[in-house]
Amino acid sequence: xxxxxxxxxxxRMTLGQIRDLRCLEFLLTNQNSDGGWGYHPALPSAVEATxxxxxxxxxxxxxxxxxxxxxxxxxxxxxxxxGSWPAFPGQPQGCWVTSIxxxxxxxxxxxRNAVERGHRWxxxxxxxxxxxxxxxxxxxxxxxxxxxxxxxxxxxxxPGTASWVEPTAHALLFLRSLPANMxxxxxxxxxxxxxxxxxxxxxxxxGWNSGNPLVYGVAGVPRVGPTAWALLALREDEERAEIQxxxxxxxxxxxxxHGAASxxxxxxxxxxxxxxxxxxAPALGKLYPQNxxxxxxxxxxxxxxxxNEVGNMAVxxxxxxxxx
Amino acid sequence: MSxxxxxxxxxxxxxxxxxxxxxxxxxxxxxxxxxFEALRxxxxxxxxxxxxxxPNFVEPDPEGIVNTxxxxxxxxxxxxxxxxxxxxxxxxGPGHERxxxxxxxxxxxxxxxxxxxxxxxxxxxxxxHAVKLRTHASRLRELYLPGAVLExxxxxxxxxxxxxxxxxxxxxxxxxxxxxxxxxxxxPKNVLHWAGITPSILDINSxxxxxxxxxxxxxxxxxxxxxxxxxxxxxVLILGDDPVAVDATGARVMGLDPTRIDHxxxxxxxxxHMQAEKIRQLGESVASVKIPFTVxxxxxxxxxxxxQ
Numbered sequence: 001x002x003x004x005x006x007x008x009x010x011x012r013m014t015l016g017q018i019r020d021l022r023c024l025e026f027l028l029t030n031q032n033s034d035g036g037w038g039y040h041p042a043l044p045s046a047v048e049a050t051x052x053x054x055x056x057x058x059x060x061x062x063x064x065x066x067x068x069x070x071x072x073x074x075x076x077x078x079x080x081x082x083g084s085w086p087a088f089p090g091q092p093q094g095c096w097v098t099s100i101x102x103x104x105x106x107x108x109x110x111x112r113n114a115v116e117r118g119h120r121w122x123x124x125x126x127x128x129x130x131x132x133x134x135x136x137x138x139x140x141x142x143x144x145x146x147x148x149x150x151x152x153x154x155x156x157x158x159p160g161t162a163s164w165v166e167p168t169a170h171a172l173l174f175l176r177s178l179p180a181n182m183x184x185x186x187x188x189x190x191x192x193x194x195x196x197x198x199x200x201x202x203x204x205x206x207g208w209n210s211g212n213p214l215v216y217g218v219a220g221v222p223r224v225g226p227t228a229w230a231l232l233a234l235r236e237d238e239e240r241a242e243i244q245x246x247x248x249x250x251x252x253x254x255x256x257x258h259g260a261a262s263x264x265x266x267x268x269x270x271x272x273x274x275x276x277x278x279x280x281a282p283a284l285g286k287l288y289p290q291n292x293x294x295x296x297x298x299x300x301x302x303x304x305x306x307x308n309e310v311g312n313m314a315v316x317x318x319x320x321x322x323x324x
Numbered sequence: 325m326s327x328x329x330x331x332x333x334x335x336x337x338x339x340x341x342x343x344x345x346x347x348x349x350x351x352x353x354x355x356x357x358x359x360f361e362a363l364r365x366x367x368x369x370x371x372x373x374x375x376x377x378x379p380n381f382v383e384p385d386p387e388g389i390v391n392t393x394x395x396x397x398x399x400x401x402x403x404x405x406x407x408x409x410x411x412x413x414x415x416x417g418p419g420h421e422r423x424x425x426x427x428x429x430x431x432x433x434x435x436x437x438x439x440x441x442x443x444x445x446x447x448x449x450x451x452x453h454a455v456k457l458r459t460h461a462s463r464l465r466e467l468y469l470p471g472a473v474l475e476x477x478x479x480x481x482x483x484x485x486x487x488x489x490x491x492x493x494x495x496x497x498x499x500x501x502x503x504x505x506x507x508x509x510x511x512p513k514n515v516l517h518w519a520g521i522t523p524s525i526l527d528i529n530s531x532x533x534x535x536x537x538x539x540x541x542x543x544x545x546x547x548x549x550x551x552x553x554x555x556x557x558x559x560v561l562i563l564g565d566d567p568v569a570v571d572a573t574g575a576r577v578m579g580l581d582p583t584r585i586d587h588x589x590x591x592x593x594x595x596x597h598m599q600a601e602k603i604r605q606l607g608e609s610v611a612s613v614k615i616p617f618t619v620x621x622x623x624x625x626x627x628x629x630x631x632q
Contacts, residue, residue: 039449039507046507087508088452091468096510128518157510161518164510166422210420210512216489216620218552223383225422258384259426287425290434291441294425296449 021281021288021307023300024060027053028067030297035070036078037297047078047085047097049297051104056304058107068108075101076114083117084125095158096167098122103174119178122171123186127156127163148213152197153190164211165201165226168194169233176233198230199242206245207253222249224262228269235272243273251275260287261299268306280306331533332458332594341566341597342366343573344606345613348542349559351388355399359538359561360406365606366565368536369478371408376445376476377401378534380483380499381416382551384423384430389545389555391431392482396540396561398436400482414440415472417447417502419512424448445472448506459530459594462523464515468508473532481534481567485544485560485574487553487619491521492585492626493578494550495571496537497595500528522587529567529595537570538563541577546617560613568596569603576600579616581628 031037036045037053054071057063078101079085084094085101102118105111128134129150138150154168175183175191203213207222208230214220227250237243250266254277257263267280284303293299346362348355377400379392388394401412414437418424424446434440450470457466473479481496488494501524504513516524539562547553560577564570568591572582582588582598592598600610619626 038451039446043451048507087468091508095508156514158508158515161510161514164512164514167510215552216548216622218548221383221551223421224426257426258429259423262423262426287429290429291425291439291444294441294444294446296425296446298449299425 021284021303023303024056024063026295026300027056027297027304028064031067031070035074037071039297040295041297044088045074045078046088047075047101048087049301050075050078051085051097051100052298052301052305054104054108055100056301056308058104059305059308072105072108072111075105076111079114079117083119083121085118093159094121094125096155096170098125099155099167099170099174103170103177106174106177116182119174119182119187122155122174123184123190125155125159127153128160129153129162148211149197149200152193152200154194154197162211163194163197165198165208166210166229168198169226169229172198172233173229176236195234195237198234202230202242202246205249206242206247207249208246222246222253224250224253224257224266228262228265231269232272238273247273247275251277254278257283258287260284260293261296261302263287264299264302264306268302268309271306271309331530334594335592335597335599335602338597338602340602340604341564341569342604342606343562343564343566343569345573345577345608345610346561346563347559347608347613348561349557351393351395351542355395355561356402356406359399359563360403362561362563362607363403363407366536366563368407368565370404372410373477374475375404375409375412375478375480376473377404377412377414377480377482378473378499378502379414379416380486380494380502380550381418381424381427381431383418383421384426386430387555388431389543389553390484390551391427392484392540393542394431394433394436396538396542397433397482400480400538401437404480409478413443413445413472413476415445415447415470415503417470417505419501419506422448422506422511445470447472447503448511450505452505452508455531457527457531459527461526461530461590462516462519464519464524464527467528467531468505469503469532470505473503478536479532479534481537483537483539484550485539485541485556485558485562485578487546487549487578487617487623489548489550489620489622491525491587492619492623493571493575493580493588495539495574496534496567497525497529497571497587497591500532500534501525503532504528522590525587526590526595529591533595534567536563536565537567539570539574541574544578544617546578546619548620554618556615556617558613558615560608564603566596566603568592568598572598572600573603573605573610575626576610576628577614579614579628580619580626584626
């Protein structure tokens, strides 16, 4: 197995090293003829899968330009007229994948109009708890089952539903990647509210689950995926105690992870924060023979992103201080 | 899809349902033989069919409390193959945990099924098709559903015997939330919550009604289920050809009154039988295996009165 760069080494993974895990080869081999990727080989192209692969190819800096161009074209064509992206082309409603598609196209370059339209849709897409009737209901009939501040709005999975951790994190990652001249006052307010919402939804001992930190007075159990996404989205708050507590939880969980996708996400997150963790490739190498990661396209993309994390999550174009 | 019984049929015209209760105190027993013998009583039309098992896999839980136990899943698969099924695949779309591989590897599913890459389908990430819902209990009119579910000839819901902090119990009907694909609706599938959990349960099951249900009640969960409750050794497997009847029986075994469980009471109108007199009981009686589950205070009203 190839040597994997530790955070200190700041060495970018070479194409050859990635090929040893066969992730890049797997992705390039399984690009659909329409230019997109399905969640599994031979399945219809999906927006999240295609955008995630595009992010991964972008991170390697060594992917074939033709594969990237075809994927970019597919994504642009999949965008709805209102600026959003649906999970699959032709579906009647945009959803959370808009953040990931916008992010991927923004980092790729060459689709400015599509990115701006996606950006506008996101800023105008409010979760259900922002509605007046919901706030009145919460005031009058406050639920004792859960504990959360419903005045803080992030992003939902699908229109007409509530804010959850992961879609909020994806939106923040995209917004953070934008240049300063695209940060509107509305965007700054949404971002601040979303960040506060993430802290509000943190589990009492650190880490995140999908978004229920407390149910019937019992502390929610954090999960690797939501914790990693939330931490990646809040990376500029590294000094905050909540972040350090959550990193500690994730670092402690790292050795117990049995899924390649979770392992890659946790590694990506921990190395982004400079935490020491055991190399990713040997752990993946143990998992691979059992089920070939179920030939999951997202998993392979996330592995490539994890192996290229160092430098890929550099200080954003516009620092937090500059936009607040 | 082809169903042994029609999905929607007024209760008064539906023939009696059959439910068997099998005592089983441990996952180490020969579950395959136990289940094969019990299933043979039903004379199921599965010869050459594509059977899909839908367990309840929620999150990586090495303790075997939260998820349908892999030993049960493996034994059910083996039993259906012995009954002549053409293929038996296992499919799940966990509602909170995106990493299905982490769940099936943590519970060591492959120890009981062998290599999983051709057997296990992640319903959250399958291809999807728009399906008109057959009832309109919720405001949902259609859902995107996974190809693996729509292509199956025979669907078996394989839940765990658990309490649930939103709807009282989670058994074979609630388990069908897992066929709704996360890639379209997210994790959790919040659109179902906003459309109403009970109405969504009804609409999903009216459209894709499980042909058979087998509840893993060897060790169940009481209290703050379906994730944070306490293990409850119940020592039973409950199986039958009507998911409503199976769930009603499961609730009675838990010491709960199914008529007070909203989604069961409503499901009994068109989806199956809840009344004991409409359920032909095989194997053990409910009374002989009844083991009261503790419930959250909010669900104390579900507890059956003495003698029920």
